[in-house]
Amino acid sequence: MTQADYAHTAIDSAAPAQNGSTPKMSARGVNVYYGEKQAINDVSIDVDMDNVTAFIGPSGCGKSTFLRTLNRMNDTVASARVEGKITLDGEDIYDKSMDVVQLRARVGMVFQKPNPFPKSIYENVAYGPRIHGLARSKSDMDQIVERSLRRAGLFEEVKDRLQDSGTALSGGQQQRLCIARAIAVDPEVILMDEPCSALDPIATAKIEELIHELRGKYAIVIVTHNMQQAARVSQRTAFFHLGTLVEYGETDQIFTAPRQERTKDYITGRYG
Numbered sequence: 001m002t003q004a005d006y007a008h009t010a011i012d013s014a015a016p017a018q019n020g021s022t023p024k025m026s027a028r029g030v031n032v033y034y035g036e037k038q039a040i041n042d043v044s045i046d047v048d049m050d051n052v053t054a055f056i057g058p059s060g061c062g063k064s065t066f067l068r069t070l071n072r073m074n075d076t077v078a079s080a081r082v083e084g085k086i087t088l089d090g091e092d093i094y095d096k097s098m099d100v101v102q103l104r105a106r107v108g109m110v111f112q113k114p115n116p117f118p119k120s121i122y123e124n125v126a127y128g129p130r131i132h133g134l135a136r137s138k139s140d141m142d143q144i145v146e147r148s149l150r151r152a153g154l155f156e157e158v159k160d161r162l163q164d165s166g167t168a169l170s171g172g173q174q175q176r177l178c179i180a181r182a183i184a185v186d187p188e189v190i191l192m193d194e195p196c197s198a199l200d201p202i203a204t205a206k207i208e209e210l211i212h213e214l215r216g217k218y219a220i221v222i223v224t225h226n227m228q229q230a231a232r233v234s235q236r237t238a239f240f241h242l243g244t245l246v247e248y249g250e251t252d253q254i255f256t257a258p259r260q261e262r263t264k265d266y267i268t269g270r271y272g
């Protein structure tokens with residue numbers, strides 16, 4: 001099978017959004033280049049609100065590159081160029097009229113390494129809402145901060161020290177603070193790029209639990225190296241290989257009855 005055939009298989013097997021609803025985000029024919037080098041080849045995929053979508057695949061297959069196209073994070077890489085169409089609620093996010101700051105509030109991101117600002121826990125969460133003018137008063141802001149920290153499962157642990165530095169928290173707490181920070185600006189989509197790879201098993205379990213709780217409130221896409229994690233947290237899984245989307249479907253199907261040989265080889269540990 002050629003690369004093009006694989007791409008078509010991927011499109012054919014792209015799982016439709018639930019209930020016939022319009023997908024939250026759609027990518028069609030996306031290519032990404034770093035200079036001359038092509039990192040993503042003709043990827044088409046839909047992401048919906050009701051399911052957590054996992055991107056899996058061997059190192060260097062382009063998972064993070066593709067994830068970053070969904071909120072134009074690749075704009076920050078000088079050599080990166082994106083082709084194709086990506087929409088959020090039907091709106092082209094690469095259109096000239098798209099405000100990238102607004103886009104990144106609507107499509108938030110949580111990174112591999114927790115990266116709180118060197119500011120207080122409160123300020124870490126309040127920063128985005130302040131920039132976006134979401135609070136009219138101090139009590140509005142207090143509410144946003146508390147609600148976001150609660151949603152991120154962190155409030156009880158930090159409620160008595162909101163003025164302490166965010167960087168003084170444990171790694172797992174820092175990552176939940178970063179999730180609270182993303183939530184605070186009321187996003188529609190949350191992209192997570194290997195959010196647990198720097199965390200111990202207990203902190204990882206808490207983030208996974210949190211992903212379950214956030215499901216349905218936001219469209220969630222998670223890149224993970226860990227296939228068990230993909231199986232635990234997601235309902236849709238996309239398998240990438242060498243910059244192409246090889247297979248996309250229900251997580252159970254991908255892990256128990258993959259349709260593509262390359263998916264099977266990967267999930268059975270034959271490479272990767």
Ligand SMILES: Nc1ncnc2c1ncn2[C@@H]1O[C@H](COP(=O)(O)OP(=O)(O)OP(=O)(O)O)[C@@H](O)[C@H]1O
Nearest residue numbers: 034039057058059060061062063064065066077079
């Ligand atoms: N800033 C960059 N400049 C040039 N090439 C890059 C850049 N970022 C990624 N690449 C290349 O693009 C390809 C895809 O990388 P990417 O990080 O998206 O893969 P990945 O599947 O997320 O890998 P990993 O699981 O190791 O994080 C790789 O060949 C990588 O070397």
